[in-house]
Amino acid sequence: MQPVPEYTLEFFYRSHHKWLYGLLQRHSGCSETAAELAQDTFLRLLVRHQDLEQIDEPRAYLSRIARCLLANHWRRCDIERAYLEVLSQQPEKTEPSPETRYAIIETLYRIDAMLQGLPAKVRQAFLLSRLEDVRYADIAKTLKVSERMVKKYMAQAMLHCLRLEDDFLL
Amino acid sequence: MKGKSNSGINDHTDPLEQAAEWFAVLQDEKATDIDREHWRQWLQANEAHREAWARVERIDQQFRNASAQSTQSAREILQAAGQNRRRMIRGLASVAIATPLGWIVWRMLPTEVWQADMRTLVGEIRDIELPDGSRLWLNTDSAVDFDYQPSYRRLVLIAGEIHIHTAPDNRPLRIDTPFGNITPLGTRFTVRLEDAGTYVSVTAGQVAVTPRQHGQRAVLEAGQALTFDQQQVSATHPATASDDAWRKGILVADNLPLGNFLDQLARYRHGVIRYDERAAGLRLVGAYPLDDTDRILDALEESLPVTITRLTPWWVQVTGHQN
Numbered sequence: 001m002q003p004v005p006e007y008t009l010e011f012f013y014r015s016h017h018k019w020l021y022g023l024l025q026r027h028s029g030c031s032e033t034a035a036e037l038a039q040d041t042f043l044r045l046l047v048r049h050q051d052l053e054q055i056d057e058p059r060a061y062l063s064r065i066a067r068c069l070l071a072n073h074w075r076r077c078d079i080e081r082a083y084l085e086v087l088s089q090q091p092e093k094t095e096p097s098p099e100t101r102y103a104i105i106e107t108l109y110r111i112d113a114m115l116q117g118l119p120a121k122v123r124q125a126f127l128l129s130r131l132e133d134v135r136y137a138d139i140a141k142t143l144k145v146s147e148r149m150v151k152k153y154m155a156q157a158m159l160h161c162l163r164l165e166d167d168f169l170l
Numbered sequence: 171m172k173g174k175s176n177s178g179i180n181d182h183t184d185p186l187e188q189a190a191e192w193f194a195v196l197q198d199e200k201a202t203d204i205d206r207e208h209w210r211q212w213l214q215a216n217e218a219h220r221e222a223w224a225r226v227e228r229i230d231q232q233f234r235n236a237s238a239q240s241t242q243s244a245r246e247i248l249q250a251a252g253q254n255r256r257r258m259i260r261g262l263a264s265v266a267i268a269t270p271l272g273w274i275v276w277r278m279l280p281t282e283v284w285q286a287d288m289r290t291l292v293g294e295i296r297d298i299e300l301p302d303g304s305r306l307w308l309n310t311d312s313a314v315d316f317d318y319q320p321s322y323r324r325l326v327l328i329a330g331e332i333h334i335h336t337a338p339d340n341r342p343l344r345i346d347t348p349f350g351n352i353t354p355l356g357t358r359f360t361v362r363l364e365d366a367g368t369y370v371s372v373t374a375g376q377v378a379v380t381p382r383q384h385g386q387r388a389v390l391e392a393g394q395a396l397t398f399d400q401q402q403v404s405a406t407h408p409a410t411a412s413d414d415a416w417r418k419g420i421l422v423a424d425n426l427p428l429g430n431f432l433d434q435l436a437r438y439r440h441g442v443i444r445y446d447e448r449a450a451g452l453r454l455v456g457a458y459p460l461d462d463t464d465r466i467l468d469a470l471e472e473s474l475p476v477t478i479t480r481l482t483p484w485w486v487q488v489t490g491h492q493n
Contacts, residue, residue: 075251082250086243107236112248114229127245130233135199147200154194161229162186162222 012052013042020062027070037073041066076109083108114161125150126157188212189222193230203447210489213481220481227482289313290330293438295419295460303337307417309362310438310460331362333417336375349399350381357392360413364397367404371395371413379403421458421466428452428474432488439463441484448490449476 017038024034044065045052055061083105087096096104115123121143128134128142129150136154140147182188192209195201213219236244290296290308297307301318308314312330317323323343325332335358336343345352345361347368352361357375361368370379370390377390381398388403390396395409412422412434421438423431429450436443438460452474458466467486471478475491 078251079247082247085250086247104236107232108244108247108251111233111236111244112251114232124249127233127248129197130230131237131245132243136197137199147198151194151198154197155190158193158226158229159187159190162190162225165225165229 009042009045009052012045012058016058016062017042019059020066023063024066024070027067028073033073037066037069040069044069072113075112076105079108079112080105114164115157118157118160121145122153122157122160125153129154185218185222186225188219189226192223193226210487224482227485231482231484287314287316292440293460293463295416297417300337302339302341302343304339304343305335305337307333309333309416327361327363327368329363331360331416333360333373333414334358348382350379350383353378353380358414359390367397367399369395369397371409373409373414415457416460419460421460423454423456423458426454428454428470428476428488435463435466439484439486441482441486443486443488445488446490448492449474449488450490452476452490 020041021034021038024037025031028034028037041062045062083101087101115126118126125139125143128139129136134142136147136150139150143150145153182191192212195205196209213223288296288298288306288308290310290312292311294311295307295309297305300306300316300323302323306314306325309331312332313328314332315326315328317326319341321341323339323341324346325334325343326346332345334345334354336354336356338356343354345354347361347363349368352359352368352370355376355378357377358373359375359377360371360373362371363369368379370377372390372392372394374392376392378387379390379396379398380387381402382400384401386403388396388398388406390406393409394406395413396406397404410422411424412426415422421431421434427450429445431454432443432445432450454470454474456473458469460466467478467488470476470488477489477491479487479489481487
């Protein structure tokens with residue numbers, strides 16, 4: 001069966017892009033960011049191979065994706081700012097190249113994304129162990145919980161990442 | 171009670187849940203050989219377990235990469251970013267507050283390593299001619315800074331291992347390491363940075379070593395080797411063939427315990443090589459070309475009573491056979 005023209009991505013794009021761009025611009029206060037995120041939103045739609053016919057409320061649907069992308073954007077900005085700030089406190093000699101910086105921010109962003117939604121202590125326990133090789137006993141002391149709890153946190157965080165991966169695969 | 175701490179894992183039916191629990195058990199510094207044995211049994215039980223475990227490894231690797239890549243404490247940055255997010259808007263001050271946690275171990279890959287004048291990647295072996303005509307070999311994952319001045323020549327070993335053939339020159343040559351320095355007296359020798367000290371092995375000529383804090387000099391002759399830390403120098407012992415065979419791309423085992431051999435081999439590969447006690451004690455004789463470390467592992471499996479399991483490309487397990 002031929003797709004109905006109204007359900008093509010192109011049709012979607014023409015009818016809603018301008019509106020989405022306006023929405024993102026109001027929320028981000030930056031036209032460049034808005035343009036980029038609007039583009040990303042449609043790109044998401046494309047990669048998901050979503051059956052466009054089944055989307056009842058296109059604008060509600062698009063704004064849900066866009067809001068999520070905007071939140072990611074802020075998160076990346078936060079990480080970038082925190083990284084540059086820590087960097088600026090270092091002696092000049094240790095200045096990494098722009099490529100290195102980008103790669104580091106990207107990696108930090110990815111692992112941060114994996115731990116989103118976990119309770120603060122679980123997240124902290126996992127980061128202490130994985131990024132700094134801190135022993136369970138010392139993590140327990142820092143977080144003022146038992147070592148058994150630390151072990152539980154570790155399993156919880158890992159399972160969270162595994163399940164998240166599942167969601168992405170869907 | 172303690173010994174049974176893992177028995178709960180199999181209460182879950184989901185392999186992912188089990189894998190996550192095993193991960194938490196094995197990362198614990200108190201994990202025992204019995205734990206690891208149980209984990210191995212779990213892993214061998216079926217394909218779903220192995221798949222789940224491979225995914226655990228893959229996720230963990232991403233965190234390991236972050237810690238290796240960043241010059242700064244990745245955790246502090248994420249922590250600081252998280253605080254911004256919660257709109258505790260103390261501006262950028264929140265970052266400054268998050269930073270001076272005294273007990274934090276800054277064990278990220280130090281900036282000096284990837285900003286060194288000369289460095290090699292894991293598995294890479296290189297040789298170069300220095301401005302004075304001396305020749306320098308860098309072993310896998312090593313980094314050196316050069317400091318050549320009109321009145322002296324200085325090399326700083328930042329990471330890994332080097333071998334040097336010195337050229338005659340009026341200026342003194344010195345190799346600095348975190349544990350102290352080495353002054354060759356017209357010679358060929360190897361210097362390797364280890365966790366607890368600097369290892370020096372002399373092929374020809376003489377070398378003087380001086381620990382950083384205790385200025386007592388010790389002189390090494392050809393065929394001798396020793397290790398020193400900031401305070402003291404170990405007794406000298408005979409240098410071994412493997413001390414400089416690496417610069418020809420060969421790993422030499424002269425009746426070496428397999429455990430030691432695998433530790434050395436691991437330096438030329440990404441990831442980890444784990445082995446059990448039965449495998450560790452086996453003795454090994456041979457010369458192995460380093461250009462293909464996977465082939466070395468295959469050869470080990472053929473010639474020794476061991477099974478080699480590649481759980482993921484960066485996780486190799488060597489298990490000794492029962493009798």
